[in-house]
Amino acid sequence: MTTSDRHAPELVLRAQQAASEVGAPYVERTHKRPLASMLADTADALIVMEAEAVSLVDAEGSLRFSPGLAHLRVKQLDAGVHEDMLLRVSGLREGERVLDCTLGLAADAQVAARLVGPSGAVTALEKSSALYLLVRYGLETLPRHPLACPIQAVYADASEYLRTLPDGAFDVVLFDPMFERQRKSSVAFQTLRRYADYAPLTRETVAEAQRVARRAVVIKGSRYSSDFKKLGLQPEPARPNATVLWARLPGFAGSPPPEARIR
Numbered sequence: 001m002t003t004s005d006r007h008a009p010e011l012v013l014r015a016q017q018a019a020s021e022v023g024a025p026y027v028e029r030t031h032k033r034p035l036a037s038m039l040a041d042t043a044d045a046l047i048v049m050e051a052e053a054v055s056l057v058d059a060e061g062s063l064r065f066s067p068g069l070a071h072l073r074v075k076q077l078d079a080g081v082h083e084d085m086l087l088r089v090s091g092l093r094e095g096e097r098v099l100d101c102t103l104g105l106a107a108d109a110q111v112a113a114r115l116v117g118p119s120g121a122v123t124a125l126e127k128s129s130a131l132y133l134l135v136r137y138g139l140e141t142l143p144r145h146p147l148a149c150p151i152q153a154v155y156a157d158a159s160e161y162l163r164t165l166p167d168g169a170f171d172v173v174l175f176d177p178m179f180e181r182q183r184k185s186s187v188a189f190q191t192l193r194r195y196a197d198y199a200p201l202t203r204e205t206v207a208e209a210q211r212v213a214r215r216a217v218v219i220k221g222s223r224y225s226s227d228f229k230k231l232g233l234q235p236e237p238a239r240p241n242a243t244v245l246w247a248r249l250p251g252f253a254g255s256p257p258p259e260a261r262i263r
């Protein structure tokens with residue numbers, strides 16, 4: 001964890017606190033020290049905190065956190081278009097509580113935050129320390145949508161976290177695990193891949209999620225992987241060319257059919 005080379009003392013303090021959250025070292029950035037030299041001597045990867053941006057930098061490139069595709073998806077919702085698959089499959093509505101077990105670059109979490117609105121809540125878990133820092137602090141650099149709730153990012157393993165929760169603690173639990181077979185992807189996703197946790201989702205974790213979800217568990221999977229089959233999941237109907245499939249399982253209190261009710 002480090003900062004931009006022109007940094008205020010508050011930024012340093014913030015970067016130090018962020019590093020200690022995940023037990024990563026904080027490396028001081030002296031004036032004009034290039035990141036390349038820090039990568040050569042000090043670290044394989046750096047999270048660089050600036051006043052208005054957060055980036056993950058390694059020998060292969062740099063990823064500055066941005067809303068990504070969520071920007072477009074939220075815009076569509078704002079325009080009253082209710083085609084988003086997360087909405088269609090989960091039926092998320094205002095005021096609901098969502099547990100996103102796989103934060104990643106937070107695209108789904110941002111859409112979920114917009115769907116549940118300011119009276120709802122989104123908690124999102126990330127097991128990779130690099131991705132957690134990038135996204136937890138990156139999210140804070142984005143302007144808050146007036147019709148979205150804040151996203152509470154937590155550095156945790158989903159299976160362990162779920163075990164600590166009471167029955168029905170959330171309305172909807174979401175999983176978007178890394179697929180075993182990957183296809184061509186954006187630069188952002190390629191960076192995510194280098195740091196993501198690949199442990200496959202297990203039947204035990206899905207069952208635990210069904211206990212924690214009051215209404216439904218939603219799982220994303222790739223058409224090109226056998227992950228759904230291994231978990232015994234039947235995907236929801238999708239367009240023939242869809243590469244991402246979605247499945248829904250009932251939660252603790254059953255899963256009434258989704259009903260879009262957002263502002």
Ligand SMILES: C[S@@+](CC[C@H](N)C(=O)[O-])C[C@H]1O[C@@H](n2cnc3c(N)ncnc32)[C@H](O)[C@@H]1O
Nearest residue numbers: 102104105106107108126127157158176196197
């Ligand atoms: C495919 S990405 C999720 C993308 C995300 N839905 C989005 O919209 O940006 C999967 C993410 O889940 C994380 N992950 C995988 N297994 C996890 C676990 N057991 N607990 C917490 N995070 C996990 C990976 O490190 C990775 O960042």
